[in-house]
Structure formats: structure tokens, C-alpha cells
Amino acid sequence: MGRGEGAAVRVALLGCGTVGTEVVRLLTGQAADLTARIGTPVELVGVAVRRPHRHPWLTENFPDLVTTDAAALVARDDVDVVVEVIGGIEPVRTLLLEALKAGKSVVTANKALLAEDGPALAEAADASGADLYYEAAVAGAIPLLRPLRESLAGDRITRVAGIVNGTSNFILSAMASSGASYGDALEEATRLGYAEADPSADVDGYDAASKAAILATLSFHTRVTASDVHREGMRSVSAADIAAARLLGCTIKLLAICERVESNGGEAVSARVYPAMIPTSHPLASVDGAFNAVFVEAEAAGQLMFYGQGAGGAPTASAVLGDLVAVARNHVGGGRGPRESAYAGLPVRPVGDVPTRYHVDLEVADREGVLAAIAGEFARSGVSIAAVRQTGGAAGDRDGDPGQARLTVVTHSAPDAALAGTVAALADLDVVLGVASVLRVEGLGRAVSALGMPG
């Protein structure tokens, strides 16, 4: 299989933006260390970029390596491994499929492609016996995919919930710490380079949904694509939501959640992305700024958390290099990394069927029977109330007008569709003057005790 010890492992790099530049720096700057760790040198034989003039550092230091013809680079006989950091679907999909078909191993950071077409890549890798590694595709530098697919390979993962998009977390952290509006916080994130000119992939949850698809696929041995993931972004999170969360001892995070759930007595998978309240005592609550963290629950291992930088050139390059070392070791030793494992083939449940919990903040008329009307609406949908708190009533308007109060309800878990339906019905009640905030609550029921009331 391998070319034996001594012969260099020859690498083609596709793309040379922030991450690619760091890959080149690490590959060339730490060559002696890498050789010692792998047992053979790793040699960069070519770097494909579309517009070389935009890469002065590369063209100046490595003029002989630069090419604009990525397909020809991939097809070269003297390429053993293709490292891809271009991103996007095409032409990358075609290039990587060609590489894998030719038996060349692939290291990629391309979450969008993996979430859309991971199975095709995995099949091509299996057919030729090539490796396919993509640690950098989820949570940047945090070693997460390798633990999921290797360290926990003898365990049963039940839940993966994490903050996997640094841009939206930066914005939510800024809103929470300064009381800024979404718009102001986004502006600051853009100014500091944490958000792109078009922030949609980040704030609308597309990026997190791709990552959720990859995490669910690995965790549950079931193919989950981005389109299977229920996705709600965080543009709608208001300063009022943040304030409501604080009152409950909670904070709001955009979470990617992958769970094993029941389905007609059998098992299924749920994968979803939305902003949710979590208690400030939850380990994910203190993950601020552009950091990522992922909380994993497994039957034997219990609760695990992984924390670190989710993006950025150097952190992402660290993950790419770790994969490259693994691929090179396999190449030399004649082995192979773990294959895609989709044997379980569980169905994906739509979010409406999945049990979640809601927090609802209502502006209500401060008069008799209000609580009964609202509680009745929950009961009608079969939703059980975990905690309720009324504030601002008696101390409110005392000049003769009917008073106004704030009613905060945290539900027990119920099918998401029933909860959403209840909120819609509540809004139609006469006694409800407005719905100030609706957010899902995650984090193991701790929110209830945070509310200071019996669950």
C-alpha cells in the first residue's frame, strides 16, 4: 500500500486564503518536527490558487509551487494527498472526487460540501481505499470529530449540543454583555472582522446546520445532510429576549443540537439549530466571544465538553495539519483511517415531533382569571407548565386603567409543534396584550430551578 518509510508524502494544496497560508507556513516551518512524528518527510508539491497576484507571500516564497490549474495539480502522478481549503461546492466536489477515485487521500475543511455530499465523498474514498479526513470542518481547532468517531467508537452517543459558529456567538455575547441591539452587535462584529459582509451563513444558521449534519452523521452512524437539519437563525433575538433570559438566570446561545430521540417505539435522530436559553450554570453558557464549545453526552462516558477556537487561520490549520499527519502515517504504514459508518441508518425526525421546552414571556392584562385562561390554553395542547411567574402587576398602573403584568412561563418538554401552536393560540387570547419573548430552553431542566420555583 504505502511507498514505505523514507519516501516523502507529497501534498497538493487547493486554496491559499487565511487557512491555506497557515497550512503552508506550518508545513514548511515545522518540516523537521513533522518528519520526526510521521517517520518520513511531508513535501508540498503544489498550491492551486485562482488569482496568484492576490497571494504575494505565496508567489514570492514558493514561486515554483503555484498553479492556477487545480484539476491538473490533483491529477499529477506525484501527488499522494490533496488538502482542500477553498470551500464551497463546485469546483471542489469534482476535484476531490477525482482525487479520491485516483486513490489520493483527502484532507478538507469544507463543511458545506461534506454536509451536502459527504456520502459521495465517503463512497469514493472507500472504493479506492483512500483516506478522507475533515477535522477542521467543525469547530476549527477543537479536536472533536476524531474523539467522536474514534475515542467514543465503543460507546453510545446520545446527544451532541454545541456552539459551533463563532460569529453568531460573538454577536450574542456582545448583546448580553453590553445590552446592544442585534444590529449594533453585528456592526461591531463586522468591524472587528468576525462577521463577513454578507453575514447570512453565520447569523441565519446555515454554517451551524452544516456542522450539525456532520456531527449527527458521525455520532449516530446515520447519514444526515444539511437539508435534514431544522434551522432557525439568531437575527430575531432581541434585547428583550436577552433581558428575559437574564431574569431567569439564563443566557442565549445559538445551539446546534443532535440527539437520539424515540420514534414510534424505535430510534430516530433529531438535528436542529436555533437560539435557545441555557442556564448560566451550564458549561456552554460561559463560552463567550468567537469561541466554540461542544457538549457531548454518551451512555458510558457521561458528559464531556470540548472547548477552543472555532475559526481563524492558525487554529483551522492546526486541525488540517493533524489530519495530514494521520493521513501521512497511514500512507507510510499502509493502514487506513476509520471509514464512514452509516450502518445505523436511523430516520431523521422533523423538529415538530421532537420534545423541546419553551420559555414564553407575555404581557397580560392584570385582572382575575388571566392565569386560568393562559393555563387552560397550555392544557388544551397537552403542554405541561414547569414554572410560572407573574411580575409587575400590583405595582404597575394604579391610576384607574386596568393594570398590566408580565407573565413568564417555562414549560415541561412537549412536542415542538404543540409548543409552537400553544404560543400562537396564546397570542390570540384577549387577556394577552403581547408576546414579549419566545425561546426554547435547553440544558437539563436546570432553568426551572433557576426560576426559583418548584418544577
Place this chain on the structure above:
Amino acid sequence: MGRGEGAAVRVALLGCGTVGTEVVRLLTGQAADLTARIGTPVELVGVAVRRPHRHPWLTENFPDLVTTDAAALVARDDVDVVVEVIGGIEPVRTLLLEALKAGKSVVTANKALLAEDGPALAEAADASGADLYYEAAVAGAIPLLRPLRESLAGDRITRVAGIVNGTSNFILSAMASSGASYGDALEEATRLGYAEADPSADVDGYDAASKAAILATLSFHTRVTASDVHREGMRSVSAADIAAARLLGCTIKLLAICERVESNGGEAVSARVYPAMIPTSHPLASVDGAFNAVFVEAEAAGQLMFYGQGAGGAPTASAVLGDLVAVARNHVGGGRGPRESAYAGLPVRPVGDVPTRYHVDLEVADREGVLAAIAGEFARSGVSIAAVRQTGGAAGDRDGDPGQARLTVVTHSAPDAALAGTVAALADLDVVLGVASVLRVEGLGRAVSALGMPG
């Protein structure tokens, strides 16, 4: 190399205590899943225990597997992999060396043996081409060693600092939350099963030192044994220390610290275990009870943290099974896991030479010149003071006696020996009535700002 797909990978288990029992349960209970993930069945062919009558569950459910002759089990032709969860040095060392010499791969949770004689095991594995995996030896269920030796294989790890002993962390957490003395907290830990009858391995830092040796070896590609690790336990941590830490916005944790340090212009390694103050804002500060967490810093990846259960039957078994799946995959695929990599061969610096920071709490006479005398003592040793706070003076004794005050000093970093020498010299000063608390401070200088004074 491998026996090909289809043929079972045959496993011998040495030891069947809490962890071993869970390994048997997982191996037999999840057989179908494991087969699907590996591509071939894993078959348990024997379990060696010293006193079978102490293992009624095992002898009842698997009577044909039980043997008291571990050496004969290891030597059997139909054993491919040996899983060891006995612990201790002998007879385990001999058994595992025999297995490795015969080309049988080994999965072990034995931190003491690895920290004392890891190189001999690694050499035996390399000589025969067998695998040696030991994820469960450090931080139980937390995937930590695989990330260090694989995910970060293309990066340069600069520091690993963690809470790796659950028993001592449980005791320190109890002391911090209830103000209990060390003795009372230990008693509670023993009653709840977190501490053994003889708690020395945990509270005196031996267990953490073994783990530090393993972490330093992997992180810095340098052989570090337990005897290279500077070790101070946490028996000496008093309620006064805990209170002093709280006043500074800190908490006390027993830390295992492995660092790259400078040494005469070159590089060296420091590995040490001691109780230290860390700011409550540090991610490790909120790791309470029997949980473990390890903070890793690498040049490209930046800061990473791994959190989870560090001990217990099921969590440790999860790590053992993950290794077993990897070994079985290698066995089937003909590959091998990463070998021991000690190419860097860095020297280990004694703790006295390593820069640390101290917090010192002194009872001093409340009169003129005290601060000058004390500051002079620090200056004499070349130790720079980062922050100082005097309290309780004026408001102290007003009945004619010379007053007494509390002086808290946090130093900048200086060689540990200079700091220790300064504290000894301070204790001899006339104006110093007593040394209430001396603790090292870790955590990136944040303690200084926590003191509310310019650094």
C-alpha cells in the same frame, strides 16, 4: 498483517473490577454495534481474575471465560488483543511485555505502569509492530491522549494544565463550597466512595504525577517518567488558604502542569503537580466535584479545554472500548496506531528553576516600615511584586497594643526556588508575625487584575 475482514478480533481481559465489569458489559451488550463499526466481530475469549469468588456476576454469566492464570491467558494463540485493567506495576508489566513481544496489541488504563515504564512498553510494541493504546490512563472518559498525539500532531503544544485527579478535586470543591476542613472533606469523600481507605495516591499527588508524566511525554515528544515530575499534594491546603483564595477572586485546584520552558537558551520541559490558586474566571475554576478537565495550549490551535468524568467504571470503560475499537480496526485493516514519539528528547528542568508566581498572606505588625522591610526581602531575591494589599490594620487592635495587619502579596513570575527562599526569609523577619498562606498562582496573570490593582 491482519486476519482479514470477517474473522473475529479476540480479546483477553486482565482484571474485572469496576472498570473491567463495565468493559465486559459493553463488549457483550453492544456486540452488534461494535461489529458494524469495526467491520468484524470482537470476541471476548477470556477474563483473568485472581479470586473468581469475588466476581459473582462474571462467574455466573461467563463461567467459561474465567481463569486465574493471567500469564496462560496472555500466551494463548487465540488472543489478538490484551486489555488490562488490573493496575499496579507487577505482575502487569511482565504480562503486558509478554503480550507485546508476541505481537499482541495492548489496551491499558494503567497510569502508574506507563508513568514508570512506558518506554519499555513502547519499545516492545514497536519491536513487534503491535499497538499500545492507553486513553483511559489519563482523565478517564475524556478523549485527551488521542487529541494530543493525533489531532495536535501537526501543531506545537506549549502547555498542558489540568485537574486530573477527581478525589482531590472533590475534596477541594467541598472545602470551597462549605468551608469544611481538609479532614472533614476527606471524610465525606471517603463516605461517598470518592476516596479510598488510603487516600495517599490521590491527595499526595502520586496519581496526578503519573498522569503528568504521560501528558508531558505525549505533548513534548520527550520521555518523562513519574520521578521527573515535581509533586506536592493537597493535604496542606487549609481553610485559611481557601478563604485567602476567595478574597482574591480565586479558587484552589490541584493542578498537573506540563510546560515547554526555556533552559539556557534552549528548550526544556517542566512537569509538576501542586495545589495552586487560579482566578474564578479561568475555565478550570468551575470544574467541581469529581470531574476532570485539561487545558491545552498550542501555537496554532490556541487554547483548548477538555472536560468530563475522570474516573468511574463506565466512563473509564468507554475510553478502553474506544481504544479497543481502534486496535481492532488496525488489526483488520493491517495498519498501526501512532508509535511512541520521543524524538525531541528535551531535558526536564527541576521545579526550582521554573518560573512560577506566588501568593503570600502574612500576618504583620501594623507599624511603620513594615511594607519596606517586606518589599526589601522580595527585592533582595530579585522577585518582583505584582500586587500588594494591606487589610485589617487601622481597624484592628486599638487598645494600646501594637496593631496587627494582614498583608497579601502576589508576585510576578520568578524562579520557584527564589520564591520559596523569599518566603522562608520573610518568615524570619521580626515584623512578620506569621505566614497565613503560601500558594502558587496559575492562570495567565488574571489573578492580578482580580486583586483590583495595577499589575
